[in-house]
Amino acid sequence: MPRFLVIVVRAMASQSSYALITGAATGMGAEYAHQLAGRGYNLLLVDINPQVQNVAQLVSAQYQVQAQSYIMDLGTHDAADNLYLFCHEHNILVEVLINNAGLYHDSDILDDTVDFNRTILNLHVVTPAMLCRLFGEDMRRRGRGYILNVSSITARIAVQRLGTYGSTKAFLSAFSRSFHIEMKGDGVRVTAVHPGAVDTGLYSIPKWMTRAGLALGMVVTPRYLVRRALGALFAGRAAVTVPWLWGRLTILLVAFIPTCLLRLIRKLNLF
Numbered sequence: 001m002p003r004f005l006v007i008v009v010r011a012m013a014s015q016s017s018y019a020l021i022t023g024a025a026t027g028m029g030a031e032y033a034h035q036l037a038g039r040g041y042n043l044l045l046v047d048i049n050p051q052v053q054n055v056a057q058l059v060s061a062q063y064q065v066q067a068q069s070y071i072m073d074l075g076t077h078d079a080a081d082n083l084y085l086f087c088h089e090h091n092i093l094v095e096v097l098i099n100n101a102g103l104y105h106d107s108d109i110l111d112d113t114v115d116f117n118r119t120i121l122n123l124h125v126v127t128p129a130m131l132c133r134l135f136g137e138d139m140r141r142r143g144r145g146y147i148l149n150v151s152s153i154t155a156r157i158a159v160q161r162l163g164t165y166g167s168t169k170a171f172l173s174a175f176s177r178s179f180h181i182e183m184k185g186d187g188v189r190v191t192a193v194h195p196g197a198v199d200t201g202l203y204s205i206p207k208w209m210t211r212a213g214l215a216l217g218m219v220v221t222p223r224y225l226v227r228r229a230l231g232a233l234f235a236g237r238a239a240v241t242v243p244w245l246w247g248r249l250t251i252l253l254v255a256f257i258p259t260c261l262l263r264l265i266r267k268l269n270l271f
Helices: 003-012 027-038 052-063 079-089 114-142 163-184 207-216 222-235 244-255 259-267
Strands: 017-022 042-047 067-071 093-099 145-150 188-195 239-242
Touching (some): 017 079, 017 114, 027 042, 027 093, 027 222, 079 114, 093 114, 114 145, 114 188, 145 222, 188 222, 222 239
Parallel strands (some): 017 042, 017 093, 042 067, 145 188, 188 239
8 A cells, every 4th residue: 555545544543443353363364464554453363373462563563553462262152242342341442343263174064073063153153243243233333334254255156065164154245245235324334255265375285286376366365365355345345256257257167067966076076
């Protein structure tokens, strides 16, 4: 962002305004921290990974903003209530909520433990929905606020081994659209971002494939993804898919694969 725009944005952001980012220890979450700090927001960074403390120290020194870290498990049924209470007890006014915490997972539903299924449901469904509900009420009362929910292009892809992951992301997608419609007239902007492949080291693929994907635009960097997502959020858009072309093509192609062909792919152990 050009320096003069950073100055303008920082002047607009209240010194008491915070951006709350979940899953902020690595990858996209850490990048949201950098870019929102660059826009002048103080930060509350939440993650189960202690690395989040280092991210907070780094962005605080680099951008001269207040950055606090809070280590907690967001995969429990009462995580949203506890986080909301923490913010009120510490007088943290959340103007931007980034529901980024998640677990990428491709496995048969019955191959996962009951505890894991419960965790991912809490992490992708219960916690972000309740954070939207709790902080959304405060934002509506103030007549200003921004909520970004990180969904996935798999929300539109119902295939084997993505049953839990894709379905929970589908909830986030539908929930965000409804909440966007409900809140837009009250001055609160709600956006869902649907990332495709992002170069975060999350996927177990050879490095040459990642480099090829980046060159072709099939894979994007966290910096690019976050810039597009925040741009859509502050512009008041309901949703954004990144990368747009390849993401849309993937959704279109996979959505039209008949169930019988998916069963054959599974029988042949291709996926």
